[in-house]
Amino acid sequence: MTTLIINASVRDTESISRILTAQLAEKLKAKGETIVERDLTQDIAFVSGVSLAAAGTAVDERSAEQASNATAQLADTLIKELQDADTIIIGAPVYNFGPPASLKAWADLVARVGTTFRYSKNGPKGLLTGKKAYIMAVSGGTPIGSDIDFMSSWLKFFLSFIGITDVEMIVADGIFGQDGEAKISDAKQSIVVLNV
Numbered sequence: 001m002t003t004l005i006i007n008a009s010v011r012d013t014e015s016i017s018r019i020l021t022a023q024l025a026e027k028l029k030a031k032g033e034t035i036v037e038r039d040l041t042q043d044i045a046f047v048s049g050v051s052l053a054a055a056g057t058a059v060d061e062r063s064a065e066q067a068s069n070a071t072a073q074l075a076d077t078l079i080k081e082l083q084d085a086d087t088i089i090i091g092a093p094v095y096n097f098g099p100p101a102s103l104k105a106w107a108d109l110v111a112r113v114g115t116t117f118r119y120s121k122n123g124p125k126g127l128l129t130g131k132k133a134y135i136m137a138v139s140g141g142t143p144i145g146s147d148i149d150f151m152s153s154w155l156k157f158f159l160s161f162i163g164i165t166d167v168e169m170i171v172a173d174g175i176f177g178q179d180g181e182a183k184i185s186d187a188k189q190s191i192v193v194l195n196v
Contacts, residue, residue, distance in 0.1 A: 001028075001031075001032070001033045001034070001086045001087070002033065002034045002035075002036060002084055002085050002086050002087070003025060003028045003029075003033045003034070003035050003036070003085065003086065003087040003088075003089060004036045004037075004038065004081050004082065004084075004085035004087070004088045004089070005021050005022075005025050005035060005036070005037045005038065005089045005091070006038045006040060006088065006089070006090045006091065006103075006106065007021055007037070007038070007039050007040060007041070007091040008040045008041070008090070008091060008092055008093065008099070008100040008102050008103040008106075009041070009091055009093045009100070009138075010041050010100070015091070015093070016093075016138045016172055016175060016184055016187075017091035017092060017093050017136045017137075017138040018091050019188075020091065020136040020138070020170055020172065020187055020188065020191065021089045021090075021091040021136050023188060023191050024089050024134060024136070024170075024191050024194070024196075025089060027191065027194070027196060028087060028196055031196065033086075033087065036081060036084075036085065038078070038081060040100070040102035040103060040105070040106055041102055043074070044074075044102045044105050044106060044109075045070065045071040045074055045105065045109070046071070046105050046108070047071065047105070047108045047109060048069070048071055050065055050066060050069045050071070050072065051066075051069050051071035051072040051075060051109075053066060054066035054067070054069055054072035054075075055072065055075060055112050056113070059076070071109070074109065075109040075110065075112070078106060078109050078110050079109075079110050079112060079115055079116060082110055082116065082128055082131075082162075083128065085131060086131060086132070087131065087132050087133070087134070087196075088131060088132070088133040088134070088159075088164065089133075089134045089136065090103075090133065090134070090135050090136065090155065091136045091138075092135050092136060092137050092138070092151060092152070092155055093138045093139065093151075094137070094138070094139035094140075094142045094144070094149060094151045094152075094173075095151075097142055097148050097149065097150050097151070098150040098151050098154070099150075099151045099154060099155060103155070107158050110162065111158075111161070111162060115127065116128055116162040116163070117161060117162050117163065124161060125163075126160065126161055126162045126163025126164065126165075127162065127163050128162045128163040128164055129163040129164075129165075131163075131164050131166070132164075132166045132167075132168075133159055133164050133166065133167045133168070134167075134168050134169075134170060135152065135155060135156070135167060135168070135169045135170070136170050136172075136187075137151065137152050137169050137170070137171050137172075137173065138171075138172045138173070138175065138187075139151075139172075139173040139174060139175070140174070140175060140176035140177075141174055141176055141177055142173060142174070143173050143174060144169070144171045144173040145171075149173075152169065156169075168194075170187050170190050170191060170194075171187060172184050172186070172187035
């Protein structure tokens with residue numbers, strides 16, 4: 001079994017979402033799962049015209065420019081990580097009411113028709129089925145699940161779009177406000193009692 005950890009917080013050791021992803025990863029590692037880590041603040045790029053064209057072309061049919069494009073190669077790697085993972089843990093802070101730009105860029109790179117989803121007569125169908133995802137949703141002030149939280153609903157929808165419908169959220173929201181430490185403690189405890 002393989003667990004893919006995806007972190008999007010720009011903070012390092014003080015990042016609550018990173019602390020929560022690490023806590024759950026340790027729990028899964030103790031069960032014998034292989035852990036693969038992807039830090040989106042270090043390894044991400046934005047879709048370009050060339051990489052988009054490469055995404056729509058079979059690897060063995062890509063032009064020299066497409067084949068050598070670093071963004072297209074990164075997209076191939078990110079998709080393979082998702083395909084190989086049984087469990088996905090996403091550290092997803094809320095930045096200005098939405099996801100970090102790096103998390104949106106990751107989504108743009110892994111959404112590939114014919115690979116992670118396909119079109120059918122009934123609309124798009126996700127192809128990455130049979131996986132479990134955990135979202136560590138953290139915010140300084142935005143209530144997760146509220147009308148001003150555009151991160152968690154988008155991320156859950158996107159995961160469903162590519163076929164990952166078994167999604168569980170661990171929430172620590174409003175941590176810069178009153179009872180912030182208690183909210184962090186509650187999120188950590190949610191992981192302790194999680195049946196994985």
